Amino acid sequence: MSESRTEAGVTPAAAKILAPTYEGDFVLPTSLALECGCSLECPTLHYAVYGRLNKARDNAVLVCHALTGSALVGSWWPEVFAPGAVLSLEHDFVICINMLGSCYGSTGPGSVNPATGEPYGPDFPLVSIRDNVRAQAMLLDSLGIKQLRMVLGGSIGGMQAMEWSIQFPERVRQAAIIGVTPVGAMGLALNHLQRQAIVQDPEWLGGRYLPQRQPRQGLSLARQIGMISYKSAPLFEERYGRKPNRSGEDPWKLNSKGGGLTGGRFDIAGYLDLQGRRFIERFDANSYLALLRTMDTWDPTRGYASAAEAYGCIQARLTLVGISTDWLFPADDVRRFAEAIREAGVQCEYRHMESAHGHDAFLAEQVELVRLLQYQ
Amino acid sequence: MSESRTEAGVTPAAAKILAPTYEGDFVLPTSLALECGCSLECPTLHYAVYGRLNKARDNAVLVCHALTGSALVGSWWPEVFAPGAVLSLEHDFVICINMLGSCYGSTGPGSVNPATGEPYGPDFPLVSIRDNVRAQAMLLDSLGIKQLRMVLGGSIGGMQAMEWSIQFPERVRQAAIIGVTPVGAMGLALNHLQRQAIVQDPEWLGGRYLPQRQPRQGLSLARQIGMISYKSAPLFEERYGRKPNRSGEDPWKLNSKGGGLTGGRFDIAGYLDLQGRRFIERFDANSYLALLRTMDTWDPTRGYASAAEAYGCIQARLTLVGISTDWLFPADDVRRFAEAIREAGVQCEYRHMESAHGHDAFLAEQVELVRLLQYQ
Numbered sequence: 168m169s170e171s172r173t174e175a176g177v178t179p180a181a182a183k184i185l186a187p188t189y190e191g192d193f194v195l196p197t198s199l200a201l202e203c204g205c206s207l208e209c210p211t212l213h214y215a216v217y218g219r220l221n222k223a224r225d226n227a228v229l230v231c232h233a234l235t236g237s238a239l240v241g242s243w244w245p246e247v248f249a250p251g252a253v254l255s256l257e258h259d260f261v262i263c264i265n266m267l268g269s270c271y272g273s274t275g276p277g278s279v280n281p282a283t284g285e286p287y288g289p290d291f292p293l294v295s296i297r298d299n300v301r302a303q304a305m306l307l308d309s310l311g312i313k314q315l316r317m318v319l320g321g322s323i324g325g326m327q328a329m330e331w332s333i334q335f336p337e338r339v340r341q342a343a344i345i346g347v348t349p350v351g352a353m354g355l356a357l358n359h360l361q362r363q364a365i366v367q368d369p370e371w372l373g374g375r376y377l378p379q380r381q382p383r384q385g386l387s388l389a390r391q392i393g394m395i396s397y398k399s400a401p402l403f404e405e406r407y408g409r410k411p412n413r414s415g416e417d418p419w420k421l422n423s424k425g426g427g428l429t430g431g432r433f434d435i436a437g438y439l440d441l442q443g444r445r446f447i448e449r450f451d452a453n454s455y456l457a458l459l460r461t462m463d464t465w466d467p468t469r470g471y472a473s474a475a476e477a478y479g480c481i482q483a484r485l486t487l488v489g490i491s492t493d494w495l496f497p498a499d500d501v502r503r504f505a506e507a508i509r510e511a512g513v514q515c516e517y518r519h520m521e522s523a524h525g526h527d528a529f530l531a532e533q534v535e536l537v538r539l540l541q542y543q
Numbered sequence: 544m545s546e547s548r549t550e551a552g553v554t555p556a557a558a559k560i561l562a563p564t565y566e567g568d569f570v571l572p573t574s575l576a577l578e579c580g581c582s583l584e585c586p587t588l589h590y591a592v593y594g595r596l597n598k599a600r601d602n603a604v605l606v607c608h609a610l611t612g613s614a615l616v617g618s619w620w621p622e623v624f625a626p627g628a629v630l631s632l633e634h635d636f637v638i639c640i641n642m643l644g645s646c647y648g649s650t651g652p653g654s655v656n657p658a659t660g661e662p663y664g665p666d667f668p669l670v671s672i673r674d675n676v677r678a679q680a681m682l683l684d685s686l687g688i689k690q691l692r693m694v695l696g697g698s699i700g701g702m703q704a705m706e707w708s709i710q711f712p713e714r715v716r717q718a719a720i721i722g723v724t725p726v727g728a729m730g731l732a733l734n735h736l737q738r739q740a741i742v743q744d745p746e747w748l749g750g751r752y753l754p755q756r757q758p759r760q761g762l763s764l765a766r767q768i769g770m771i772s773y774k775s776a777p778l779f780e781e782r783y784g785r786k787p788n789r790s791g792e793d794p795w796k797l798n799s800k801g802g803g804l805t806g807g808r809f810d811i812a813g814y815l816d817l818q819g820r821r822f823i824e825r826f827d828a829n830s831y832l833a834l835l836r837t838m839d840t841w842d843p844t845r846g847y848a849s850a851a852e853a854y855g856c857i858q859a860r861l862t863l864v865g866i867s868t869d870w871l872f873p874a875d876d877v878r879r880f881a882e883a884i885r886e887a888g889v890q891c892e893y894r895h896m897e898s899a900h901g902h903d904a905f906l907a908e909q910v911e912l913v914r915l916l917q918y919q
Contacts, residue, residue, distance in 0.1 A: 293803050360767055391736055460805070
């Protein structure tokens, strides 16, 4: 089906896409012991850098990407690099590292397990947010970066930014954490639904599918379930309402496959289907499962005697951003998260982003985000 | 897995369940021409009645059930019959009719298509809300009921109550319409996800599965997607939060099937799985698809020159109830719906139900609902 739909923020204008100064791999010199008790043997971190590291090596900024993002932050967050915005290609050395478990270059379920010579597939272990941050620190060590001017990210990227501030207090001067708290019950529910959509697809084959034969229907449905949580009801209402699909379908008529049980689609359904189709061309089902688990299990206070003990470690100046229509990580939860951190004696400011775009606003409304983050 | 979980409202105390005065079938004497252009040959309406019709036949109340409900309103809405509540077994003749398309006695996809001698399966046509109401009117005709003291229902039941008021203005004195408007874009999205969950299950077999081999995984996932929209995030947070599943699973450990991509479940996941398992024992996948489509396509203004023309027909006194935490049919939308009807010159009151239970509140918090509806 040929449909023309554009999505703000998802495909930025080509002219704005920044090329990295360098893009490459860092292979950990040792095995990475994981919180779950397993380990990864010399895993690879794929990363991209923008700008130049200065002589003092004190101009580094770490950007942490969102769930299905890549190390190419210049491609998906270009406005954050705009002149006078948050990051400066002239003054900053920006580094972005693909998460372990992803399918964009770092070690993930599609990588070969050195123990077996076969892809990890379903044997890929749980790599926690803390595990990721510890691996990232080794990469920064290898570059001689002792301290970050700033670490920032939205969603699961914000989880990493927060964990950096707790695990390596002396290495972070400033952190911006956008649209995130530990996943709440509704978020865990949504992730549970997405997980089922994938593993119930018979093409998943217990996670041992061939790369070219992944569980497309299940992954598409998972993405669509995710999409409803990334956007907001008011945005859907304004954009799609009860309109029939723009390709000319009629919900009162049978669909092309016939049968009275499924009819022509509404426009919102056409939109979701398109998002699903696009996603399965660019992402891997096992990676998606791995990252959902990384997200689900994040609890920055895990292993500490109390929340105050965990947050009390932080030396960085923190900015937490809540998004007004975000129902995956509600703004009120982010505000309370900021309060809990402040109560531990940390300098932590809450800023409120007004947007109809829901959770996705940090990608879809970058100019507004930049405005909020500019004065830190 | 043996888990003890109870759900307020879903399984009322046995002592409160009311037995109907009569439960039986009405077979339409003619074929029912449907809005979609198809027809149903002499379809059956399964119905239940409570109390006695008086001599004047002016004490009839029609209750319309929700999506997966049955004609046995005394079983699922017992508090509405409590002494001094909304309905009186002493004074009212209460009738509840199973929707066409359902699997609880009325003609649906599992019924035999007289044209083929085989079950309708995927050939079951779209039966609109208006079609249902017209069929129900024929049943009331057969009982000699010219006018209803009241028609009421929540969710898709409320759609029917509204449609009754528009299509048969002189036959309805009063209507209570709870937690509903035409389905918005987010609701259409959620129904689209549920539909996919079912039709992507290979056991669906294009809708031609045997009754004892229905697409259980797909139907379970559909129900779980539905459940998150029937409840509210605050309720989930309070009940389940980030707790691990009560059966003793650990999200940090592998699940029983092994593999690092799916771990032990959180409590909310155990809850959803249980809801899915319960549902597939009591409901049919094709019926679910049929009713989703009935719900999706409801537009009470369809075929009228304007909304004012449609609503202007209404002679009944209307009460619309919005539920504070309902995000499937948001209270603000219900309030605006009531305003639009009032603007057409109709006596239409909006009442606001405070509840943490989300859309489900009209079933889960019946005592509070009764309090709101008592003085009409």
